Amino acid sequence: MTQHHDSNQKIKLGIFVVGGLVLFVAILFFLGMSDIFTNKETVRTFFSESVQGLTVGSAVKYRGVPIGNVSKISIRVTDKLVQIDMAVELKHFVSGSEQGQQRSDFKRFFQSELEQGMRCRLEYTGVTGMRYIDFDYFATPGQTLTEPPDGALDPDELYIPAVPSPFRDILKAIGTSLDRISRIRFEEISDGLERSLTELSGLLADPALKSTIDRINEAAENLEIGSRTVSRVFGEERMNRLMSLLEDDLEKVNKLTEHLITETQNAKLPESTSAFRAASNAITIGQDELANTLTKLNQTLDALTELADSLSADPSSVISGKKKPQIKGE
Amino acid sequence: MKPKTEQQLRAISRHFRPLLQDGTRPVEFIGRIAAEVPDLLRHGMRGRDFRYYLDLCGVQALPIVLLICLLMGMVMAINGQIQLSKFGQELLVADAVGLVVVKELGPLMVALVMTGWAGSAFAAEIGTMKLDEQICALETMGIRPESFLVFPKLSAMLLSMPLLTIFGNVAGILGGMLVGITIMKITPVAYWTRTLEAINITTFVLGVLKSFPFAILVTFAGCFCGFNAANNSQGVGRGATKAVVSSIFLIVVADVIITVLYSFIGY
Amino acid sequence: MTKKNKPEIEVKDLTIGYGKNVVLENLNFQVESGEIFCILGGSGCGKSTLLKHIIGLYAPLYGDILIKGNSIVNADEQRRRKIMREFGVTYQGGALFSSMTVAENIALPLEEYTNLSEEEIEKTVEEKLHMVDLDGFGDYMPSELSGGMSKRAGLARALALDPKLLFFDEPSAGLDPITSAELDRLLLRLRDTFGATIVVVTHELDSVFAIANRVIMLDKQTKSIMAEGSPVLLRDTSPNEKVRAFLNRDGLKSDVAEELRITEVP
Numbered sequence: 001m002t003q004h005h006d007s008n009q010k011i012k013l014g015i016f017v018v019g020g021l022v023l024f025v026a027i028l029f030f031l032g033m034s035d036i037f038t039n040k041e042t043v044r045t046f047f048s049e050s051v052q053g054l055t056v057g058s059a060v061k062y063r064g065v066p067i068g069n070v071s072k073i074s075i076r077v078t079d080k081l082v083q084i085d086m087a088v089e090l091k092h093f094v095s096g097s098e099q100g101q102q103r104s105d106f107k108r109f110f111q112s113e114l115e116q117g118m119r120c121r122l123e124y125t126g127v128t129g130m131r132y133i134d135f136d137y138f139a140t141p142g143q144t145l146t147e148p149p150d151g152a153l154d155p156d157e158l159y160i161p162a163v164p165s166p167f168r169d170i171l172k173a174i175g176t177s178l179d180r181i182s183r184i185r186f187e188e189i190s191d192g193l194e195r196s197l198t199e200l201s202g203l204l205a206d207p208a209l210k211s212t213i214d215r216i217n218e219a220a221e222n223l224e225i226g227s228r229t230v231s232r233v234f235g236e237e238r239m240n241r242l243m244s245l246l247e248d249d250l251e252k253v254n255k256l257t258e259h260l261i262t263e264t265q266n267a268k269l270p271e272s273t274s275a276f277r278a279a280s281n282a283i284t285i286g287q288d289e290l291a292n293t294l295t296k297l298n299q300t301l302d303a304l305t306e307l308a309d310s311l312s313a314d315p316s317s318v319i320s321g322k323k324k325p326q327i328k329g330e
Numbered sequence: 331m332k333p334k335t336e337q338q339l340r341a342i343s344r345h346f347r348p349l350l351q352d353g354t355r356p357v358e359f360i361g362r363i364a365a366e367v368p369d370l371l372r373h374g375m376r377g378r379d380f381r382y383y384l385d386l387c388g389v390q391a392l393p394i395v396l397l398i399c400l401l402m403g404m405v406m407a408i409n410g411q412i413q414l415s416k417f418g419q420e421l422l423v424a425d426a427v428g429l430v431v432v433k434e435l436g437p438l439m440v441a442l443v444m445t446g447w448a449g450s451a452f453a454a455e456i457g458t459m460k461l462d463e464q465i466c467a468l469e470t471m472g473i474r475p476e477s478f479l480v481f482p483k484l485s486a487m488l489l490s491m492p493l494l495t496i497f498g499n500v501a502g503i504l505g506g507m508l509v510g511i512t513i514m515k516i517t518p519v520a521y522w523t524r525t526l527e528a529i530n531i532t533t534f535v536l537g538v539l540k541s542f543p544f545a546i547l548v549t550f551a552g553c554f555c556g557f558n559a560a561n562n563s564q565g566v567g568r569g570a571t572k573a574v575v576s577s578i579f580l581i582v583v584a585d586v587i588i589t590v591l592y593s594f595i596g597y
Numbered sequence: 598m599t600k601k602n603k604p605e606i607e608v609k610d611l612t613i614g615y616g617k618n619v620v621l622e623n624l625n626f627q628v629e630s631g632e633i634f635c636i637l638g639g640s641g642c643g644k645s646t647l648l649k650h651i652i653g654l655y656a657p658l659y660g661d662i663l664i665k666g667n668s669i670v671n672a673d674e675q676r677r678r679k680i681m682r683e684f685g686v687t688y689q690g691g692a693l694f695s696s697m698t699v700a701e702n703i704a705l706p707l708e709e710y711t712n713l714s715e716e717e718i719e720k721t722v723e724e725k726l727h728m729v730d731l732d733g734f735g736d737y738m739p740s741e742l743s744g745g746m747s748k749r750a751g752l753a754r755a756l757a758l759d760p761k762l763l764f765f766d767e768p769s770a771g772l773d774p775i776t777s778a779e780l781d782r783l784l785l786r787l788r789d790t791f792g793a794t795i796v797v798v799t800h801e802l803d804s805v806f807a808i809a810n811r812v813i814m815l816d817k818q819t820k821s822i823m824a825e826g827s828p829v830l831l832r833d834t835s836p837n838e839k840v841r842a843f844l845n846r847d848g849l850k851s852d853v854a855e856e857l858r859i860t861e862v863p
Contacts, residue, residue, distance in 0.1 A: 020493030467692035472678040
């Protein structure tokens with residue numbers, strides 16, 4: 001009887017222990033051990049901007065469909081780029097062919113998507129500041145792919161270029177505007193002026209010239225105010241560089257004005273009327289050109305100021321994108 | 331004046347001495363058992379006793395553990411549904427139930443059930459053995475009663491409690507799922523997916539790990555109260571009560587400490 | 598009875614008690630090899646407590662106890678357990694481990710302290726069960742045994758390691774006279790066939806006169822030994838009236854009868 005009871009008890013104990021352990025393993029499997037057995041492909045990208053809000057485990061989506069997670073975030077010391085490795089689960093991509101072909105199918109699909117303009121960028125998941133990586137057509141089809149940084153890629157790793165996030169876009173737009181401002185050819189203008197002035201030597205009793213000088217002065221003032229506004233709004237180093245450029249130009253304009261005044265004072269009388277007319281015309285054109293440019297510059301600066309003000313007042317508008325600030329100017 | 335102060339001091343010390351002794355006794359008890367560990371490793375223990383306690387604390391306790399955890403899961407799901415439906419987020423019930431069961435309630439409920447189930451049984455058993463001079467008999471046979479009686483219980487508990495916790499976790503989640511499917515009309519797949527998303531391996535394993543200290547506490551409290559029960563039948567009864575009350579207290583305190591420790595590593 | 602030079606047990610200046618309550622003080626006696634030695638005394642005089650001190654369960658307040666020349670009081674834990682293995686103790690209720698069968702109870706010390714194979718242990722267990730007339734009860738659980746059977750099973754367990762020194766705590770308490778007499782015969786057989794030294798705590802006079810070579814009587818009032826010697830001699834010739842009264846239960850009975858008669862007759 002005890003023998004029977006004994007073996008009965010042992011069977012129950014065995015069921016209990018084995019059952020518990022099987023359950024344990026099953027739960028571990030369900031909770032992610034299954035990761036080991038799922039087909040994955042690593043996709044790598046690089047961000048030059050801050051990836052604040054992105055963590056290991058953050059979602060990776062293809063046009064809104066979750067297809068994987070961020071598996072590693074690291075910083076390349078050589079160029080300060082943030083390297084993001086994403087594990088994309090192949091089960092999310094259904095193809096007609098067999099299991100074994102999944103991987104090559106995905107690679108082909110990925111390549112063709114890249115050619116059609118698929119890029120990745122950081123997106124906000126909500127108001128919490130957490131981010132995910134979105135794959136979407138952020139570039140125009142057929143646009144040339146930016147090459148990955150040197151030595152950043154293993155042979156069989158996939159690379160997707162990153163495009164700046166919407167917020168980054170805005171900053172870039174501002175940057176371009178300012179770049180364009182810096183490219184205004186003050187030098188050419190002033191060269192033209194100087195050239196005209198040399199031709200004009202002696203003809204400067206004309207009242208029109210006087211008004212030109214006034215206008216140049218006015219323009220110089222405008223430029224100064226503008227540059228002050230810009231440096232108030234943006235403290236960035238790049239801006240400063242830009243400002244110094246502007247200031248150089250300003251100085252040149254000032255010098256030019258001074259030169260003009262002295263020339264005027266020492267001027268002889270005009271030699272030929274036609275020469276005078278031509279020179280006078282050239283000055284007028286140059287002056288109009290300058291006035292035009294300065295108006296535009298003013299507008300740009302106004303727009304930038306407005307944008308900066310609205311950003312500092314309501315940063316979330318950029319995140320949520322509800323109230324997209326328009327960039328005027330260029 | 332002086333004799334009076336001395337008297338008062340004596341009176342005070344008389345009151346505090348038992349407290350002090352109460353404080354050192356469990357420590358001494360643990361020390362005795364710990365001192366026997368090398369001997370245990372050399373001689374092993376009686377397999378029959380181990381199997382008996384594994385049967386008592388594992389197999390026989392399983393139904394009640396499953397039932398209680400299932401009901402707790404259901405209760406939580408119903409309460410969660412009431413709150414979360416205000417925000418139209420009923421599906422989050424799966425997250426809430428899964429996380430709470432795996433992290434906290436599963437290990438805790440199992441420990442509390444085992445306190446009543448095993449802790450009191452240990453205390454009563456050892457108390458009766460003491461009353462019946464079985465402890466003396468062991469001692470005069472040259473066997474240390476502390477280790478002889480505690481080790482099989484302890485090892486059985488150390489094996490059965492984590493297993494019961496795993497079973498309890500599953501039962502709790504199933505309870506929540508039952509409510510989710512029947513009352514909230516969430517599909518089982520959706521519920522299951524949400525649950526798996528809410529829990530990760532670390533949370534689950536850390537939850538199960540909690541049951542090891544709980545097992546030790548329940549066993550020690552039960553055995554200690556048994557060994558220190560007064561030598562009469564009322565004493566045995568009081569010993570069992572004391573075992574339950576003190577191990578519930580110890581479990582809750584341990585849970586607090588463990589939670590704080592876990593928070594250091596970010597869970 | 599042949600007296601050997603070295604006594605089995607030597608109790609020297611022993612004072613025992615709980616905390617500050619002294620139960621017995623200044624006890625001095627010896628138990629000689631091969632005798633049945635009874636500790637007598639009224640209820641609550643500390644017989645059982647004395648026994649538990651002798652077998653090393655309790656530490657005395659003062660004094661020393663030597664078992665086969667080794668002090669059980671001053672021995673460290675390791676050594677004390679070794680001394681303990683040399684004797685067997687039978688407790689009042691048998692103190693069988695309730696979670697094991699009778700056979701397992703008897704086998705326990707064999708498993709713990711010998712290297713016998715399973716078969717040898719089984720054989721020894723059967724032998725011991727036969728010794729105490731419990732053949733075939735090996736597979737019983739202790740709860741299935743009667744009081745007398747439990748005691749005998751406890752004795753069988755105490756005998757498992759073939760000790761030459763045995764202690765009995767109230768062997769005949771709660772037993773009917775016939776069972777009690779059987780137990781007495783068993784003790785005599787153990788002494789005569791195995792040369793065992795047996796210490797018995799009891800207040801059953803019938804068994805005392807039947808088996809005891811020597812007794813000591815404890816007194817609750819004086820907390821000391823009232824008398825020591827052969828029970829028959831003490832009964833008949835003790836100068837102490839209390840001793841004679843204790844051992845002459847018949848006399849007491851007749852006194853009572855006389856009193857009853859006196860009150861009844863008028």
